[in-house]
Amino acid sequence: MNTTTRTTGRILWVSLRAMALFTVLLGIVYPLVMTLIGQGMLPSQANGSVVRTADGRVVGSALIGQSFTDRAGDPLPQYFQPRPSAAGENGYDAASSSGSNLGPNNPKLVGAIQARKDQVAAFDQVPADRVPPDAVTASSSGLDPDISPAYAQIQIDRVARARGLSPDVVRSLVSQHTSGRDLGYLGEPRVNVLELNVALDAWKG
Template sequence: MNASLRGTGRQYGVALRAVLLFTVVLGIAYPLAVTGIGQLALPAQSDGSLITSQGKVVGSSLIGQSFTDKKGIPLPQWFQSRPSAAGTGYDGANSSGSNLGPNNPDLVKAIDERKAVIEKVDGVSASQIPADAVTASGSGLDPHISPAYALLQVDAVARARGIGTAEVKKLVEEHTQVRDLGYLGEPTVNVLQLNIALAALDPAGNK
Protein backbone atom coordinates (compact mmCIF):
# COMPACT_ATOMS: atom_id res chain seq x y z
CA MET A 1 0.00 0.00 0.00
CA ASN A 2 2.77 2.42 0.98
CA ALA A 3 4.73 1.52 -2.15
CA SER A 4 1.61 2.14 -4.24
CA LEU A 5 1.09 5.53 -2.63
CA ARG A 6 4.74 6.45 -3.17
CA GLY A 7 4.47 5.42 -6.83
CA THR A 8 1.34 7.51 -7.28
CA GLY A 9 3.01 10.44 -5.53
CA ARG A 10 6.01 10.21 -7.86
CA GLN A 11 3.69 10.20 -10.88
CA TYR A 12 1.88 13.29 -9.65
CA GLY A 13 5.21 14.95 -8.94
CA VAL A 14 6.48 14.24 -12.45
CA ALA A 15 3.21 15.50 -13.97
CA LEU A 16 3.31 18.69 -11.91
CA ARG A 17 6.90 19.42 -12.85
CA ALA A 18 6.08 18.81 -16.53
CA VAL A 19 3.12 21.21 -16.33
CA LEU A 20 5.27 23.88 -14.69
CA LEU A 21 8.09 23.39 -17.21
CA PHE A 22 5.83 23.57 -20.25
CA THR A 23 3.96 26.55 -18.77
CA VAL A 24 7.21 28.48 -18.39
CA VAL A 25 8.67 27.41 -21.75
CA LEU A 26 5.57 27.50 -23.96
CA GLY A 27 3.40 29.94 -22.05
CA ILE A 28 6.00 32.57 -21.16
CA ALA A 29 9.43 32.13 -22.77
CA TYR A 30 8.25 31.19 -26.28
CA PRO A 31 5.68 34.03 -26.65
CA LEU A 32 8.20 36.55 -25.32
CA ALA A 33 10.86 35.29 -27.75
CA VAL A 34 8.50 35.41 -30.75
CA THR A 35 7.26 38.87 -29.77
CA GLY A 36 10.83 40.12 -29.33
CA ILE A 37 11.93 38.76 -32.71
CA GLY A 38 8.86 40.27 -34.34
CA GLN A 39 9.48 43.68 -32.79
CA LEU A 40 13.08 43.65 -33.96
CA ALA A 41 12.55 42.24 -37.46
CA LEU A 42 9.10 43.63 -38.38
CA PRO A 43 8.09 46.28 -35.83
CA ALA A 44 5.28 47.85 -37.89
CA GLN A 45 3.66 44.52 -38.72
CA SER A 46 4.04 43.30 -35.14
CA ASP A 47 2.14 46.33 -33.89
CA GLY A 48 -0.77 45.71 -36.25
CA SER A 49 0.40 47.55 -39.39
CA LEU A 50 -1.06 50.76 -37.98
CA ILE A 51 -1.50 53.83 -40.17
CA THR A 52 -1.06 57.33 -38.76
CA SER A 53 -2.25 60.64 -40.14
CA GLN A 54 -1.33 63.99 -38.64
CA GLY A 55 0.26 62.21 -35.68
CA LYS A 56 -2.82 60.09 -34.88
CA VAL A 57 -3.50 56.41 -35.50
CA VAL A 58 -6.41 56.26 -37.95
CA GLY A 59 -6.52 52.54 -38.70
CA SER A 60 -4.62 49.53 -39.94
CA SER A 61 -3.50 48.74 -43.46
CA LEU A 62 -4.88 45.23 -42.88
CA ILE A 63 -8.45 46.12 -41.89
CA GLY A 64 -10.95 48.01 -44.01
CA GLN A 65 -13.26 50.68 -42.65
CA SER A 66 -16.39 52.54 -43.63
CA PHE A 67 -16.50 55.96 -45.28
CA THR A 68 -20.24 56.49 -44.97
CA ASP A 69 -22.48 58.64 -42.79
CA LYS A 70 -24.42 57.33 -39.78
CA LYS A 71 -27.17 56.06 -42.08
CA GLY A 72 -24.70 54.11 -44.19
CA ILE A 73 -24.91 56.49 -47.13
CA PRO A 74 -21.54 56.85 -48.94
CA LEU A 75 -19.75 60.16 -48.38
CA PRO A 76 -18.96 61.28 -51.94
CA GLN A 77 -15.73 63.08 -50.97
CA TRP A 78 -14.13 59.77 -50.00
CA PHE A 79 -13.31 56.62 -51.89
CA GLN A 80 -15.57 53.81 -50.72
CA SER A 81 -14.45 50.46 -49.40
CA ARG A 82 -15.62 47.00 -50.33
CA PRO A 83 -18.81 45.94 -48.48
CA SER A 84 -18.31 44.05 -45.22
CA ALA A 85 -20.29 41.28 -43.53
CA ALA A 86 -18.07 41.22 -40.42
CA GLY A 87 -20.28 42.11 -37.46
CA THR A 88 -21.69 45.57 -38.06
CA GLY A 89 -18.97 46.07 -40.68
CA TYR A 90 -15.17 45.69 -40.66
CA ASP A 91 -15.33 44.31 -37.09
CA GLY A 92 -12.00 42.65 -36.37
CA ALA A 93 -13.55 40.65 -33.53
CA ASN A 94 -16.22 39.19 -35.85
CA SER A 95 -14.39 38.42 -39.06
CA SER A 96 -16.70 36.57 -41.42
CA GLY A 97 -18.33 36.52 -44.82
CA SER A 98 -22.05 36.50 -45.47
CA ASN A 99 -21.97 32.73 -46.19
CA LEU A 100 -24.77 33.29 -48.72
CA GLY A 101 -24.76 31.43 -52.01
CA PRO A 102 -24.79 33.36 -55.33
CA ASN A 103 -28.51 32.66 -55.84
CA ASN A 104 -29.56 33.49 -52.30
CA PRO A 105 -32.44 36.03 -52.48
CA ASP A 106 -30.99 38.15 -49.66
CA LEU A 107 -27.61 38.38 -51.38
CA VAL A 108 -29.17 39.16 -54.75
CA LYS A 109 -31.25 41.90 -53.14
CA ALA A 110 -28.22 43.35 -51.33
CA ILE A 111 -26.19 43.41 -54.55
CA ASP A 112 -29.00 45.13 -56.45
CA GLU A 113 -29.32 47.75 -53.68
CA ARG A 114 -25.57 48.37 -53.65
CA LYS A 115 -25.51 48.75 -57.42
CA ALA A 116 -28.34 51.29 -57.23
CA VAL A 117 -26.40 53.36 -54.67
CA ILE A 118 -23.20 53.28 -56.74
CA GLU A 119 -25.09 54.22 -59.89
CA LYS A 120 -26.50 57.26 -58.08
CA VAL A 121 -23.36 58.37 -56.21
CA ASP A 122 -20.81 57.75 -58.96
CA GLY A 123 -23.05 58.45 -61.93
CA VAL A 124 -22.26 55.18 -63.70
CA SER A 125 -24.26 52.31 -65.18
CA ALA A 126 -24.64 48.92 -63.52
CA SER A 127 -22.60 47.25 -66.27
CA GLN A 128 -19.55 49.33 -65.25
CA ILE A 129 -19.59 48.23 -61.62
CA PRO A 130 -16.97 45.56 -60.74
CA ALA A 131 -17.87 42.62 -58.50
CA ASP A 132 -15.79 43.76 -55.52
CA ALA A 133 -17.86 46.94 -55.30
CA VAL A 134 -21.02 45.02 -54.39
CA THR A 135 -19.80 41.83 -52.68
CA ALA A 136 -18.05 41.34 -49.36
CA SER A 137 -14.79 39.43 -49.01
CA GLY A 138 -14.57 36.13 -47.15
CA SER A 139 -13.15 37.83 -44.05
CA GLY A 140 -15.26 40.98 -44.20
CA LEU A 141 -12.09 42.92 -43.35
CA ASP A 142 -10.51 43.37 -46.77
CA PRO A 143 -8.91 46.86 -46.83
CA HIS A 144 -8.44 46.78 -50.60
CA ILE A 145 -10.54 47.38 -53.67
CA SER A 146 -9.70 46.70 -57.28
CA PRO A 147 -8.13 49.48 -59.38
CA ALA A 148 -11.25 49.26 -61.55
CA TYR A 149 -13.50 50.16 -58.62
CA ALA A 150 -11.16 52.94 -57.49
CA LEU A 151 -11.05 54.46 -60.98
CA LEU A 152 -14.83 54.20 -61.21
CA GLN A 153 -15.07 56.57 -58.22
CA VAL A 154 -12.57 59.16 -59.45
CA ASP A 155 -15.02 61.50 -61.16
CA ALA A 156 -17.46 61.57 -58.25
CA VAL A 157 -14.72 62.17 -55.66
CA ALA A 158 -13.15 64.93 -57.75
CA ARG A 159 -16.54 66.53 -58.29
CA ALA A 160 -17.42 66.39 -54.58
CA ARG A 161 -14.14 68.05 -53.65
CA GLY A 162 -14.00 70.48 -56.54
CA ILE A 163 -10.55 69.37 -57.65
CA GLY A 164 -9.19 68.08 -60.93
CA THR A 165 -10.06 64.59 -62.07
CA ALA A 166 -6.50 64.09 -63.31
CA GLU A 167 -5.10 64.77 -59.82
CA VAL A 168 -7.41 62.25 -58.21
CA LYS A 169 -6.73 59.65 -60.90
CA LYS A 170 -3.00 60.11 -60.36
CA LEU A 171 -3.46 59.34 -56.65
CA VAL A 172 -5.21 56.10 -57.54
CA GLU A 173 -2.40 55.12 -59.89
CA GLU A 174 0.22 55.95 -57.24
CA HIS A 175 -1.58 53.81 -54.66
CA THR A 176 -2.19 50.82 -56.90
CA GLN A 177 -0.26 47.86 -55.53
CA VAL A 178 0.95 45.40 -58.14
CA ARG A 179 0.78 41.61 -57.88
CA ASP A 180 3.02 40.07 -55.23
CA LEU A 181 6.26 38.86 -56.81
CA GLY A 182 4.82 40.05 -60.09
CA TYR A 183 2.36 37.17 -60.54
CA LEU A 184 0.54 36.35 -57.27
CA GLY A 185 -2.96 37.75 -56.76
CA GLU A 186 -4.39 40.82 -58.46
CA PRO A 187 -3.50 44.54 -58.35
CA THR A 188 -5.21 46.30 -55.44
CA VAL A 189 -5.73 49.72 -53.90
CA ASN A 190 -5.69 50.25 -50.14
CA VAL A 191 -8.69 52.53 -49.52
CA LEU A 192 -7.54 54.04 -46.22
CA GLN A 193 -4.10 54.92 -47.56
CA LEU A 194 -5.67 56.38 -50.69
CA ASN A 195 -8.09 58.51 -48.67
CA ILE A 196 -5.28 59.80 -46.45
CA ALA A 197 -3.39 60.90 -49.57
CA LEU A 198 -6.60 62.46 -50.86
CA ALA A 199 -7.03 64.44 -47.64
CA ALA A 200 -3.45 65.69 -47.92
CA LEU A 201 -4.11 66.75 -51.50
CA ASP A 202 -7.29 68.59 -50.51
CA PRO A 203 -7.14 69.56 -46.79
CA ALA A 204 -10.15 71.88 -47.10
CA GLY A 205 -12.34 69.00 -48.17
CA ASN A 206 -11.26 66.70 -45.35
CA LYS A 207 -14.61 66.40 -43.55
Protein backbone atom coordinates in the same frame (compact mmCIF):
# COMPACT_ATOMS: atom_id res chain seq x y z
CA MET B 1 3.76 -0.26 -0.06
CA ASN B 2 6.78 1.92 0.62
CA THR B 3 8.11 1.19 -2.87
CA THR B 4 4.80 2.22 -4.41
CA THR B 5 4.77 5.42 -2.36
CA ARG B 6 8.33 6.26 -3.38
CA THR B 7 7.51 5.58 -7.06
CA THR B 8 4.43 7.73 -6.91
CA GLY B 9 6.35 10.52 -5.21
CA ARG B 10 9.12 10.31 -7.81
CA ILE B 11 6.62 10.48 -10.67
CA LEU B 12 4.87 13.44 -9.04
CA TRP B 13 8.19 15.25 -8.54
CA VAL B 14 9.24 14.62 -12.15
CA SER B 15 5.83 15.82 -13.36
CA LEU B 16 6.05 19.01 -11.32
CA ARG B 17 9.54 19.76 -12.63
CA ALA B 18 8.42 19.10 -16.22
CA MET B 19 5.40 21.34 -15.75
CA ALA B 20 7.57 24.12 -14.30
CA LEU B 21 10.11 23.75 -17.12
CA PHE B 22 7.54 23.86 -19.92
CA THR B 23 5.66 26.67 -18.22
CA VAL B 24 8.82 28.77 -18.30
CA LEU B 25 9.76 27.70 -21.83
CA LEU B 26 6.33 27.93 -23.49
CA GLY B 27 4.66 30.48 -21.23
CA ILE B 28 7.49 32.99 -20.86
CA VAL B 29 10.55 32.35 -23.04
CA TYR B 30 8.77 31.45 -26.31
CA PRO B 31 6.26 34.36 -26.23
CA LEU B 32 9.06 36.75 -25.29
CA VAL B 33 11.30 35.57 -28.14
CA MET B 34 8.42 35.77 -30.65
CA THR B 35 7.54 39.26 -29.42
CA LEU B 36 11.14 40.44 -29.77
CA ILE B 37 11.40 38.94 -33.27
CA GLY B 38 8.08 40.47 -34.30
CA GLN B 39 8.89 43.92 -32.94
CA GLY B 40 12.37 43.80 -34.45
CA MET B 41 11.57 42.45 -37.92
CA LEU B 42 7.89 43.24 -38.53
CA PRO B 43 6.85 45.95 -36.06
CA SER B 44 3.89 47.20 -38.10
CA GLN B 45 2.38 43.75 -38.60
CA ALA B 46 3.09 42.73 -34.99
CA ASN B 47 1.15 45.75 -33.75
CA GLY B 48 -1.94 45.18 -35.88
CA SER B 49 -0.96 47.09 -39.04
CA VAL B 50 -2.27 50.28 -37.42
CA VAL B 51 -2.93 53.23 -39.75
CA ARG B 52 -2.25 56.73 -38.43
CA THR B 53 -3.01 60.19 -39.76
CA ALA B 54 -0.28 62.75 -40.41
CA ASP B 55 -0.61 64.00 -36.82
CA GLY B 56 -0.23 60.48 -35.40
CA ARG B 57 -3.89 59.78 -34.63
CA VAL B 58 -4.90 56.12 -35.01
CA VAL B 59 -7.79 55.75 -37.47
CA GLY B 60 -7.91 51.98 -37.91
CA SER B 61 -6.04 48.97 -39.21
CA ALA B 62 -4.93 48.30 -42.78
CA LEU B 63 -6.26 44.76 -42.30
CA ILE B 64 -9.85 45.68 -41.39
CA GLY B 65 -12.18 47.61 -43.65
CA GLN B 66 -14.44 50.41 -42.48
CA SER B 67 -17.17 52.56 -43.97
CA PHE B 68 -16.83 56.20 -45.00
CA THR B 69 -20.32 57.58 -44.51
CA ASP B 70 -22.04 60.48 -42.80
CA ARG B 71 -24.29 60.15 -39.76
CA ALA B 72 -27.23 59.24 -41.97
CA GLY B 73 -25.26 56.38 -43.48
CA ASP B 74 -24.82 58.05 -46.86
CA PRO B 75 -21.41 57.63 -48.57
CA LEU B 76 -19.12 60.65 -48.36
CA PRO B 77 -18.20 61.79 -51.91
CA GLN B 78 -14.73 63.02 -50.89
CA TYR B 79 -13.65 59.52 -49.90
CA PHE B 80 -13.08 56.31 -51.81
CA GLN B 81 -15.77 53.84 -50.84
CA PRO B 82 -15.12 50.21 -49.84
CA ARG B 83 -17.01 47.21 -51.11
CA PRO B 84 -20.36 46.40 -49.44
CA SER B 85 -20.32 44.64 -46.09
CA ALA B 86 -22.78 42.19 -44.55
CA ALA B 87 -21.04 42.26 -41.16
CA GLY B 88 -23.56 43.60 -38.67
CA GLU B 89 -26.64 45.73 -39.21
CA ASN B 90 -24.81 48.62 -40.85
CA GLY B 91 -21.80 46.74 -42.20
CA TYR B 92 -18.16 46.62 -41.15
CA ASP B 93 -18.96 45.50 -37.61
CA ALA B 94 -15.81 43.69 -36.45
CA ALA B 95 -17.84 41.90 -33.77
CA SER B 96 -20.14 40.37 -36.40
CA SER B 97 -17.76 39.33 -39.16
CA SER B 98 -19.67 37.33 -41.77
CA GLY B 99 -21.04 37.25 -45.28
CA SER B 100 -24.69 37.30 -46.25
CA ASN B 101 -24.85 33.48 -46.71
CA LEU B 102 -27.12 34.05 -49.71
CA GLY B 103 -26.58 31.87 -52.77
CA PRO B 104 -25.91 33.38 -56.23
CA ASN B 105 -29.45 32.55 -57.40
CA ASN B 106 -31.18 33.93 -54.33
CA PRO B 107 -33.66 36.62 -55.49
CA LYS B 108 -32.81 38.79 -52.50
CA LEU B 109 -29.11 38.81 -53.39
CA VAL B 110 -29.79 39.32 -57.10
CA GLY B 111 -32.01 42.29 -56.29
CA ALA B 112 -29.48 43.74 -53.85
CA ILE B 113 -26.69 43.49 -56.42
CA GLN B 114 -28.76 45.27 -59.06
CA ALA B 115 -29.72 48.00 -56.61
CA ARG B 116 -26.10 48.48 -55.57
CA LYS B 117 -24.99 48.63 -59.20
CA ASP B 118 -27.52 51.38 -59.91
CA GLN B 119 -26.46 53.29 -56.79
CA VAL B 120 -22.74 53.07 -57.56
CA ALA B 121 -23.29 54.07 -61.19
CA ALA B 122 -25.29 57.13 -60.14
CA PHE B 123 -22.92 58.08 -57.29
CA ASP B 124 -19.79 57.83 -59.43
CA GLN B 125 -21.51 59.02 -62.61
CA VAL B 126 -20.38 56.08 -64.72
CA PRO B 127 -22.29 53.62 -66.93
CA ALA B 128 -23.66 50.63 -65.04
CA ASP B 129 -21.60 48.26 -67.17
CA ARG B 130 -18.40 49.82 -65.79
CA VAL B 131 -19.27 48.93 -62.19
CA PRO B 132 -16.98 46.01 -61.18
CA PRO B 133 -18.18 42.99 -59.16
CA ASP B 134 -16.48 43.98 -55.91
CA ALA B 135 -18.43 47.25 -55.89
CA VAL B 136 -21.71 45.35 -55.50
CA THR B 137 -20.77 42.15 -53.61
CA ALA B 138 -19.65 41.75 -50.02
CA SER B 139 -16.65 39.67 -49.00
CA SER B 140 -17.08 36.50 -46.93
CA SER B 141 -15.73 38.26 -43.83
CA GLY B 142 -17.54 41.54 -44.40
CA LEU B 143 -14.32 43.29 -43.33
CA ASP B 144 -12.30 43.32 -46.55
CA PRO B 145 -10.07 46.43 -46.44
CA ASP B 146 -9.28 46.40 -50.17
CA ILE B 147 -11.02 47.12 -53.44
CA SER B 148 -10.00 46.27 -56.99
CA PRO B 149 -8.10 48.83 -59.08
CA ALA B 150 -11.13 48.84 -61.39
CA TYR B 151 -13.41 50.00 -58.58
CA ALA B 152 -10.87 52.62 -57.52
CA GLN B 153 -10.64 53.92 -61.08
CA ILE B 154 -14.35 54.69 -61.42
CA GLN B 155 -14.22 56.68 -58.16
CA ILE B 156 -11.33 58.95 -59.12
CA ASP B 157 -13.31 61.68 -60.87
CA ARG B 158 -15.93 61.87 -58.11
CA VAL B 159 -13.29 62.16 -55.36
CA ALA B 160 -11.35 64.73 -57.38
CA ARG B 161 -14.46 66.88 -57.86
CA ALA B 162 -15.42 66.68 -54.20
CA ARG B 163 -11.94 67.71 -53.07
CA GLY B 164 -11.21 70.24 -55.80
CA LEU B 165 -8.18 68.26 -56.94
CA SER B 166 -6.91 67.30 -60.35
CA PRO B 167 -7.93 63.75 -61.35
CA ASP B 168 -4.25 63.14 -62.12
CA VAL B 169 -3.33 63.84 -58.50
CA VAL B 170 -5.96 61.41 -57.22
CA ARG B 171 -4.96 58.84 -59.86
CA SER B 172 -1.34 59.09 -58.72
CA LEU B 173 -2.34 58.44 -55.10
CA VAL B 174 -4.38 55.43 -56.19
CA SER B 175 -1.34 54.09 -58.04
CA GLN B 176 0.85 54.59 -54.95
CA HIS B 177 -1.58 52.59 -52.81
CA THR B 178 -2.14 49.76 -55.27
CA SER B 179 -0.52 46.45 -54.31
CA GLY B 180 0.27 43.74 -56.83
CA ARG B 181 -0.19 40.00 -56.49
CA ASP B 182 1.58 38.44 -53.50
CA LEU B 183 4.83 36.80 -54.62
CA GLY B 184 3.92 37.88 -58.12
CA TYR B 185 1.15 35.33 -58.66
CA LEU B 186 -1.06 34.93 -55.57
CA GLY B 187 -4.34 36.84 -55.37
CA GLU B 188 -5.26 39.93 -57.36
CA PRO B 189 -4.01 43.54 -57.44
CA ARG B 190 -5.77 45.59 -54.77
CA VAL B 191 -6.12 49.07 -53.32
CA ASN B 192 -6.26 49.61 -49.56
CA VAL B 193 -9.17 52.02 -49.02
CA LEU B 194 -8.22 53.30 -45.57
CA GLU B 195 -4.61 53.99 -46.45
CA LEU B 196 -5.67 55.73 -49.67
CA ASN B 197 -8.21 57.94 -47.88
CA VAL B 198 -5.66 58.86 -45.19
CA ALA B 199 -3.22 59.83 -47.95
CA LEU B 200 -5.91 62.01 -49.53
CA ASP B 201 -6.51 63.81 -46.25
CA ALA B 202 -2.78 64.37 -45.87
CA TRP B 203 -2.32 65.72 -49.41
CA LYS B 204 -0.93 69.25 -49.31
CA GLY B 205 -0.52 69.90 -53.02
